[in-house]
Amino acid sequence: MGRDAALNTAVFAALVAVAFGAHVYGAPYVVTLATKAAILALAGVGLNLALGYGGMVSFGHAVFFGIGGYVTGIFASHAAAGTPVTTFPFTIAGSAEMLGIWPMAMVVTALAAVVIGALSLRTTGVYFIMVTLAFAQMVYYFAISWRAYGGEDGLSFYVRNSFPGLNTFAPLQFFAISAVLLAMAMAFSALVTRSRFGLALQAARANRQRVMASGIRPFALQLTAFVLSAAIVGLAGALYADLNRFVSPAMLSWHMSGEIMVFVILGGVGRLAGPVAGAGVFILLEQLLGGVSEYWQALLGLLLLAIVLYAPGGILGLLARGMRRV
Amino acid sequence: MSDVILDIRGLEKSFGALKATDGVTLDLRRGEIHALIGPNGAGKSTLIKQITGEIRQDAGTVSFEGQAIDALDPAARARLGLARSFQVSSIVPEFTALENTMLAVLGAGGGVFRFLRPALADRGLTDPARFHLEQAGLALRERVPASALSHGERRRLEIAMALAMRPRAFLLDEPMAGMGAEGAKDLTVILSDLRGEAPILLVEHDMDAVFALADRISVLVYGRIIATGSVEEIRANPEVRRTYLGEDA
Amino acid sequence: MMLLSEQVLNGLQYGMTLFLMAAGLTLVFGVMGLINLAHGSLYMLGAFACAWVAGATGSFALGLIASLSAAAAAGALVEVVVIRRLYARDHLEQVLATFALILVFSEGARWVFGSFPLYLTLPSALSGAVMLPGGLQYPLFRLAIIGVGVAVAVGLWLLISRTRLGIRIRAGEADREMVAALGVDIARLYTAVFALGAALAGLAGALVGTIQSVQVGMGEPVLILAFVVIVIGGIGSIKGAFVAALLVGLTDALGKALLPSLFARVMEVSAANGIGTALGSMLIYILMAGVLIWRPQGLYGARA
Numbered sequence: 001m002g003r004d005a006a007l008n009t010a011v012f013a014a015l016v017a018v019a020f021g022a023h024v025y026g027a028p029y030v031v032t033l034a035t036k037a038a039i040l041a042l043a044g045v046g047l048n049l050a051l052g053y054g055g056m057v058s059f060g061h062a063v064f065f066g067i068g069g070y071v072t073g074i075f076a077s078h079a080a081a082g083t084p085v086t087t088f089p090f091t092i093a094g095s096a097e098m099l100g101i102w103p104m105a106m107v108v109t110a111l112a113a114v115v116i117g118a119l120s121l122r123t124t125g126v127y128f129i130m131v132t133l134a135f136a137q138m139v140y141y142f143a144i145s146w147r148a149y150g151g152e153d154g155l156s157f158y159v160r161n162s163f164p165g166l167n168t169f170a171p172l173q174f175f176a177i178s179a180v181l182l183a184m185a186m187a188f189s190a191l192v193t194r195s196r197f198g199l200a201l202q203a204a205r206a207n208r209q210r211v212m213a214s215g216i217r218p219f220a221l222q223l224t225a226f227v228l229s230a231a232i233v234g235l236a237g238a239l240y241a242d243l244n245r246f247v248s249p250a251m252l253s254w255h256m257s258g259e260i261m262v263f264v265i266l267g268g269v270g271r272l273a274g275p276v277a278g279a280g281v282f283i284l285l286e287q288l289l290g291g292v293s294e295y296w297q298a299l300l301g302l303l304l305l306a307i308v309l310y311a312p313g314g315i316l317g318l319l320a321r322g323m324r325r326v
Numbered sequence: 327m328s329d330v331i332l333d334i335r336g337l338e339k340s341f342g343a344l345k346a347t348d349g350v351t352l353d354l355r356r357g358e359i360h361a362l363i364g365p366n367g368a369g370k371s372t373l374i375k376q377i378t379g380e381i382r383q384d385a386g387t388v389s390f391e392g393q394a395i396d397a398l399d400p401a402a403r404a405r406l407g408l409a410r411s412f413q414v415s416s417i418v419p420e421f422t423a424l425e426n427t428m429l430a431v432l433g434a435g436g437g438v439f440r441f442l443r444p445a446l447a448d449r450g451l452t453d454p455a456r457f458h459l460e461q462a463g464l465a466l467r468e469r470v471p472a473s474a475l476s477h478g479e480r481r482r483l484e485i486a487m488a489l490a491m492r493p494r495a496f497l498l499d500e501p502m503a504g505m506g507a508e509g510a511k512d513l514t515v516i517l518s519d520l521r522g523e524a525p526i527l528l529v530e531h532d533m534d535a536v537f538a539l540a541d542r543i544s545v546l547v548y549g550r551i552i553a554t555g556s557v558e559e560i561r562a563n564p565e566v567r568r569t570y571l572g573e574d575a
Numbered sequence: 576m577m578l579l580s581e582q583v584l585n586g587l588q589y590g591m592t593l594f595l596m597a598a599g600l601t602l603v604f605g606v607m608g609l610i611n612l613a614h615g616s617l618y619m620l621g622a623f624a625c626a627w628v629a630g631a632t633g634s635f636a637l638g639l640i641a642s643l644s645a646a647a648a649a650g651a652l653v654e655v656v657v658i659r660r661l662y663a664r665d666h667l668e669q670v671l672a673t674f675a676l677i678l679v680f681s682e683g684a685r686w687v688f689g690s691f692p693l694y695l696t697l698p699s700a701l702s703g704a705v706m707l708p709g710g711l712q713y714p715l716f717r718l719a720i721i722g723v724g725v726a727v728a729v730g731l732w733l734l735i736s737r738t739r740l741g742i743r744i745r746a747g748e749a750d751r752e753m754v755a756a757l758g759v760d761i762a763r764l765y766t767a768v769f770a771l772g773a774a775l776a777g778l779a780g781a782l783v784g785t786i787q788s789v790q791v792g793m794g795e796p797v798l799i800l801a802f803v804v805i806v807i808g809g810i811g812s813i814k815g816a817f818v819a820a821l822l823v824g825l826t827d828a829l830g831k832a833l834l835p836s837l838f839a840r841v842m843e844v845s846a847a848n849g850i851g852t853a854l855g856s857m858l859i860y861i862l863m864a865g866v867l868i869w870r871p872q873g874l875y876g877a878r879a
Contacts, residue, residue, distance in 0.1 A: 051667070057666055057667045057670060059670060119864050119867050119868070122867050122868070123806075123867065123871050125666060126604065126610045126666050126810065127806060127810065127871075129610060129666060129670060130610075130802035130803075130805060130806050131802075131806055131863070131867065133799055133802060134799055134802055134803045134806065134860055134863055135860060135864075137796070137799045137860070138856075138857050138860035138861075141856040141857065142853055142856070142857055144856075145849070145852050145853040145856055146853060147849060191441065191442045191444075192441050192442070194445060194446070195440055195441050195442055195443055195444065195445055196432055196437060196438055196443070196445045196448065196451065197438060197439055197440060197441050198441075198445070199421075199425060199428060199429060199432065199445045200429065200432055200433075200438050202418075202420075202421075203418045203421065203429050206418045206419065206420060206421075207416060207417070207418050207419075209380075209412070209416055210412075210416045210417065210418060210429070211401075211429070211433075212380075212399075212400040212401045212404065213378065213400060213404050213409075213410050213412075213416070214401075214404060214429055214430050214432070214433030214434075214487070214491065215401050215402075215404035215405035215433035215434060215491065216401055216429075216432065216433045216438055217399070217401045221438065224439065254795060254799060255795075258674045258677075261670070261671065261674070262671070262674070265667075265671050269667070295682040295683075295685060295686050296682075297678045297681070297682045298678060298679050298681075298682030298683055298686070300675075300678055301675040301676065301677070301678030301679035301682070302675070304671060304672075304674070304675035304678070305657065305672055305675040305676070305679075308664075308668050308671045308672040308675065309657070309672065312668065
């Protein structure tokens, strides 16, 4: 196992150890925090595919997180009310089964990503950042004015969706579901980035002109990566909605987009376990600093500034450099 | 006429009031090295970019193996076998020499949208890439990140990548730029061999290399071709001597 | 008809505030190549400074001066301490660092001013409505905002086309190294440009804060709209920002006002209201999507 692989495994193992340790010591609240970290990390792993490997600085990934969440909320609330989600063009019934909801969330998210990605990828660089941010804001305003599903107040569903053979209300079991999905996404991400597609994608990030001169269109590569990335983030959104049993436009907000990006950067861009370390540290800071001051996000801001200015590789970048020195 | 691989006719391109390409007609024939020379600002890069499709011409046509390619984008032209190297080394710096060459193999062979199998274990990519690295004299450097290669090695890597694209014609934009005398001499030998693979349109400032390699030379000044001919004809051409070689001598 | 002309004026007024925001952003991007998310924080800062000084002194004019100078000073400070380290960095790092600045500014403002909105009272000279030709009553202050927007647009145009600073700004866009070689102190030029953009954002905040309320988080929705304006107008172009800002302002005002009644012709009123409102709030983004399809570089942008 190479150093990077060891580091990635260690970071993931640490998250699992925290959850199991907290369960053994009877601290279900901490298990839930670890679950939140795993879900946010999953969103980060998704974004990392577009941002870290594809070089697409999307400031609008909350839109996919939110769509995944809304699909879950909408299906769950219709299942509870016993009404169909839609009767046109064909009847789709509500569902309270995670295994039914997840594919739906990922497909809807992917479709949204095809549209947003195809439009946004007509631009590059700083335009791309602004355009993704703007499209996310559009969906955010749409959710606010969509009264059928709660509008500004959001949508509550009181029963967490079910998974065959598990009690999803038991904190550790829900953590296990989230952690397994996170591990699968990390494995998928590792495979994709080493594949032919990953080779071409990373080349397109580093040298677009060269990729074109090699006979490959960067647009198709980047759009594919954008859609894959969005589908993973949509899955994370579905889990996040289930964690809270609530979705609201806040999941779609620019602030959420910024936070998902922060997980990736805090941990280390383009590193497999970067988002896991980033989300873990983010939750930890929220708990520690949040206890010190209700204005903890100002401290987070200063920390983030320090990392961008002085430690561009993020936490794992620092650790990896430390390990090399040993 | 089937000997003509690349046929450029009446190409024109203006940027505002500046006529960067002014009625250029030029061809590249099987088995030859056709050098394109001219002073700085003559419009060589603009012309190359119109051939690769990075810039669209205002008028005129570019045909490749008898087929007009004006409507094709750079990626499509590259897939037809129009392989270019760049004036400033244009490689992927964080990739190794092998990975860079694999990228070119991938572009030529297709099958980009495969997601799960590691590319480095894919002999359909690695075997041709290693073969072309060897052709360019880089076999021992395949694991070195491109950013750590010497300047001369990077120019060779460009050649390996151009070879990996199963080229039907090469467009080489100043391959000798920034090379020492030794390196330039080595590369001259490699380029001379390349001619057997496919004809070369060579943009180059190094006159020793041009006179050693070229079968034909065209001289571009202010967007116009002022002369085309063999090395001897160009050396003897009074207009060329006055406007171009004169300054250089 | 009356409704229509009122909405046109509303759209113009809204567009002018967007222009004040977008002008600073596009200038900073054009000259320094920097994307600044914290521009919305400077807008918020201007609004708070105006509300606080106007509340303490009772003078709206002093409030306006405070908003300009506080935002310019904060802009200059931030440029010297943080932003200038980012010029050579990639856009991702610029986005993150300026996102971090938003967190610091927003929480800082919450700490100083609390979470409750502040309200600005209009000076009596600018309150009330005026009778426009055609018999339309329209609030004087909103007309004043349109006037300020036009004045700033003319001022910026003069600054960039006629003054030494403008020549330096244009040269800086063309070639940083050349400007440095000419002996222009590029660091000071950048600080000045950044502070100018900040002052315009602060002014916009103070003006909008007078119509709406002044609160933490007011800057970011406007920032995102300013981005839409820049995408439509073309980055780095003040003229593009002006045209696009008015286009966005008019589209938004007219869409929100007219769409519900338009839909009401073909469906029942409550449903038409729902769809009309939802679509009205999405209209400017649809406009942006249209521009992206038609001219990805924006109306006045150079080809990327």
